[in-house]
Amino acid sequence: MTILRSAGRRALTLVSVVVIAGGATVAMSAGAGPAMAARVTATCANDNGDAAVIQSVIDGSAVGDEIVIDGPCTIISTIKLxxxxxxxxxxxxxxxxxxxxxxxxxxxxxxxxxxxxxxxxxxxxxxxxxxxxxxxxxxxxxxxxxxxxxxxxxxxxxxxxxxxxxxxxxxxxxxxxxxxxxLVNGSIRALFVEGSGQRxxxxxxxxxxxxDWNLTDSWVADSGGDAIKLDNAAGWTIERNHVYGVGGTGINASRLFATSVSDNYVEDFDTHGIGVSVQGDAASTIVGNRVFQFSGAGTTYLAIRHVNYGTGHVSVTGNVVRGNGSGVGLSYQRGSNQLAVVSTGNAVTGVTTPLDKGTDVTMTAGF
Known part of the structure; x- marks a missing residue:
């Protein structure tokens, strides 16, 4: 496919070119000023040629371009971004x-x-x-x-x-x-993810x-395993997400280190509502989450499972747990290391055991 561009991508006059090749419509423009990005459109035919059309447009694009996909599209090979x-x-x-x-x-x-x-x-x-x-x-x-x-x-x-x-x-x-x-400094927001076989x-x-990413304002429904799982939650902000119909843990976050888990809504899970492990250096916060069980089978609503090394510090404040008649509301466990928890203002109802504090876990109400 031939893609036409203004010379040097520095033209002072608007140039607009449409090239039709292999079923793709490619529209590009370059405005006044240096190194103006182009907008490139790949138009699908909803057939087995669509993946090749999209990939051809991507491969022919330049740094700074916006690739617009006009579907519906049938994808028979992985699209490389x-x-x-x-x-x-x-x-x-x-x-x-x-x-x-x-x-x-x-x-x-x-x-x-x-x-x-x-x-x-x-x-x-x-x-x-x-x-x-x-x-x-x-x-x-x-x-x-x-x-x-x-x-x-x-x-x-x-x-x-x-x-x-x-x-x-x-x-x-x-x-x-x-x-x-x-692989740092990214943002995931406003996703709706449903029907995943695993996570x-x-x-x-x-x-x-x-x-050091942000995961915010998203919905995850009906996952076979965990709704949201992080092998490494260091520096992450995980907030204002709603997960439901969870086959595993609602939010499963390992290796908390300066991590914020806040204002999430978890309902109907089969393992933990929110389950975390903690690193022994920087402190983390678990604040203002709502963890409810209406029809799931999980029995621990908010759990600090263990500390990976040293002394873990976590503030667990202002969360709301509402169970369906059994289970543990808040569980604070240290494993073989040390755990200091500020735990205050949490509302826990509808469970058998509101708080399970492990042996030698330090728990205070803070200041």
């Missing part, structure tokens, strides 16, 4: 649906993951799309979206029917290569790479 670009649907209801019998590892994925680099991909913005991984017709399929690009923004996606995870942010590539640098949103980190 190049860094330093923005991706969005023509509208939030633009659907990218995995084709029957494709069993893809991912529908959309960062270039760093696809190409098995040892370093994180450059930033991307991904928004306003519906991604349907079509698990019913892909019984050995994988994830819907895999992100391995630092300082990225993932927002306003509707992700559904992934056989494995709806969204996975990972330090590991497709073939298992782990990052030698970091709705999964932060996978076998090292200490995927830290």
């Amino acid at each position: 190049l860094g330093n670009r923005a991706y969005r649907g023509d509208s939030p209801s633009t659907v990218l649906k995995e084709g029957d019998g494709r069993n893809l590892d991912a529908v959309l994925a960062s270039d760093s993951w696809v190409d098995d680099h040892a370093w994180a991909g450059e930033p991307i913005t991904l928004r306003d799309l519906t991604i349907d991984a079509n698990a019913a017709n892909n019984p050995t399929g994988g994830d819907a979206v895999v992100i391995r690009s630092w300082r990225s923004t993932i927002e306003a996606l509707h992700i559904r029917n992934a056989k494995a995870n709806g969204l996975r942010v990972t330090n590991t590539s497709r073939n298992g290569t782990t990052l030698t640098n970091t 709705g949103i999964y932060v996978q980190d076998s090292g200490n790479a995927v830290t």
Whole structure:
């Protein structure tokens, strides 16, 4: 496909070119000033050629471009997202649906993951799309979206029917290569993830790479396992999320380190409502969450499971637990290390044991 651009991307007059090739409509413009980004549109035909059309437009784009996808689209191969670009649907209801019998590892994925680099991909913005991984017709399929690009923004996606995870942010590539640098400073917001076979949103980190992100204002429904799982929650802000119909733990956050888990609504879970482990250095907060059980089977609503090393410090304040007649409301356990908890203002009803404080856990009401 030939893509036409103004010379040097520094034209002083507006240039607009439309190239139609292989079923794709590619619209680009460059305005006054230096290095103006282009807007590139890939138009799908809702057939097996759509993945190639989208990938061709992405591969022909330049740093700073916005790729707009006009669907519906049938995806038969993983779409590789190049860094330093923005991706969005023509509208939030633009659907990218995995084709029957494709069993893809991912529908959309960062270039760093696809190409098995040892370093994180450059930033991307991904928004306003519906991604349907079509698990019913892909019984050995994988994830819907895999992100391995630092300082990225993932927002306003509707992700559904992934056989494995709806969204996975990972330090590991497709073939298992782990990052030698970091994958930090990203934002995930306003997602609706439903019907994932494993986890709705999964932060996978076998090292200490995927830290200091924000996960906010999202909904996760009907996941086979945990709704939200973080292998490494260091520096994360996890707030104002609503998870329900959870096959595992509602919010499962390991390695809290200067972490905030606040103002989330968890209902109907099969393990823990909120379950965390804690690092022994910086303190963390668990504040203002609502954890309710209407029809789930889980029996521990808010649990500090253990401290990984040293002395963990956590403030647990202003949470509301409402059970269905059994279980433990608040559980504070230290494991083989030490735990100091400020616990105050929590309302716990409808459980058998409001508080289970482990042996030698230090608990105060603070100041």
